[in-house]
Amino acid sequence: MPELPEVETFVRSLKYGGMTGNSIINRQIASADLFWNRTLAGSDAAEGFLEWFPGKTVRDVARRGKFILISVPPKTLLIHLRMSGDLKVTEASDAEIGKHDRFRLTFTDGDRLVFSDPRKFGRIWLTASPEAVLGSLGIEPLDDGFTPEWLYDKLHASNRIIKSVLLDQRVIAGLGNIYSDEALFSAGIHPARAARSLSTEEVARLVQAIQTVLRDGIQYNGASIDWVYRGGSFQHHFKIYGRTGEPCLICGTKIEKTTISQRDTHFCPCCQPRMEKN
DNA sequence: CCTGAAACCTGTCTGC
DNA sequence: TGCAGACAGGTTTCAG
Numbered sequence: 454m455p456e457l458p459e460v461e462t463f464v465r466s467l468k469y470g471g472m473t474g475n476s477i478i479n480r481q482i483a484s485a486d487l488f489w490n491r492t493l494a495g496s497d498a499a500e501g502f503l504e505w506f507p508g509k510t511v512r513d514v515a516r517r518g519k520f521i522l523i524s525v526p527p528k529t530l531l532i533h534l535r536m537s538g539d540l541k542v543t544e545a546s547d548a549e550i551g552k553h554d555r556f557r558l559t560f561t562d563g564d565r566l567v568f569s570d571p572r573k574f575g576r577i578w579l580t581a582s583p584e585a586v587l588g589s590l591g592i593e594p595l596d597d598g599f600t601p602e603w604l605y606d607k608l609h610a611s612n613r614i615i616k617s618v619l620l621d622q623r624v625i626a627g628l629g630n631i632y633s634d635e636a637l638f639s640a641g642i643h644p645a646r647a648a649r650s651l652s653t654e655e656v657a658r659l660v661q662a663i664q665t666v667l668r669d670g671i672q673y674n675g676a677s678i679d680w681v682y683r684g685g686s687f688q689h690h691f692k693i694y695g696r697t698g699e700p701c702l703i704c705g706t707k708i709e710k711t712t713i714s715q716r717d718t719h720f721c722p723c724c725q726p727r728m729e730k731n
Numbered sequence: 732c733c734t735g736a737a738a739c740c741t742g743t744c745t746g747c
Numbered sequence: 748t749g750c751a752g753a754c755a756g757g758t759t760t761c762a763g
Contacts (some may be wrong), residue, residue: 456756491739519757535757537741553741572740574757612733622758629756678756680743694756715735717755 455534457627458670468514480560482506492555494576518590518626531578538575590626601657608648616644616713630716631694636662638693643725644718693719
């Protein structure tokens with residue numbers, strides 16, 4: 454499920470309370486449980502992992518790219534939801550261990566923070582130096598530093614096609630398959646264009662499109678598709694993703710689907726020409 | 732450096 | 748109803 458807007462929705466909910474329950478800030482931890490060992494990344498950290506938590510207190514929740522950062526001084530619990538991860542705060546009365554629960558923290562009041570993940574792709578880290586995990590991440594696309602000038606330089610230093618670059622977390626942190634397709638459509642750029650072929654104007658449109666799509670996604674609490682993530686409604690506002698064969702909302706041309714970087718890629722052949730317009 | 736394929740996993744949906 | 752196969756919002760690793 455999770456791209457930047459969905460992860461941001463989780464973070465806000467855990468921090469301020471919301472769809473996953475009440476805020477976890479300033480809650481003291483009584484115990485921790487791990488139900489699927491491979492969920493814990495960094496096998497060397499496994500020793501004493503669960504025993505570290507009792508008595509510690511959650512002090513902050515933040516986001517970096519698609520990572521959730523839960524500050525439990527003096528360490529940080531990092532969570533990446535990958536494809537099917539889910540986080541929720543459950544009441545003390547809800548003691549059942551879910552079929553897909555992989556990790557949980559039980560607070561002293563009995564409530565729990567539960568990480569469930571049917572496909573087992575999600576990962577958590579407990580570390581005193583989060584930068585060791587997050588260090589290779591690229592720019593935050595909603596930060597001030599994400600400008601057309603910055604992106605133009607990055608794209609023109611690359612030999613890759615544009616969608617591959619957008620999906621690369623080392624360049625921009627937080628974009629995934631849906632929001633990349635939506636942004637490229639909004640900017641009128643074919644996903645298979647060479648990154649270095651984009652003009653100054655096209656890069657400016659792309660920066661604007663990426664930020665608008667992400668902000669819209671956050672505003673709708675992210676997108677919920679199928680059985681995975683619940684609570685968001687941005688899926689009702691997709692203009693290109695998942696609309697293969699349907700008419701483009703701009704020109705009516707049938708939307709096409711191809712594969713780029715092993716991901717389904719949707720585009721309008723009319724609004725997103727393969728070659729630059731003269 | 733770049734691309735493509737495979738691997739990690741399970742649940743859901745489609746078609747016969 | 749059953750079953751095989753395709754497919755899914757992500758990332759890492761390896762071969763070429």
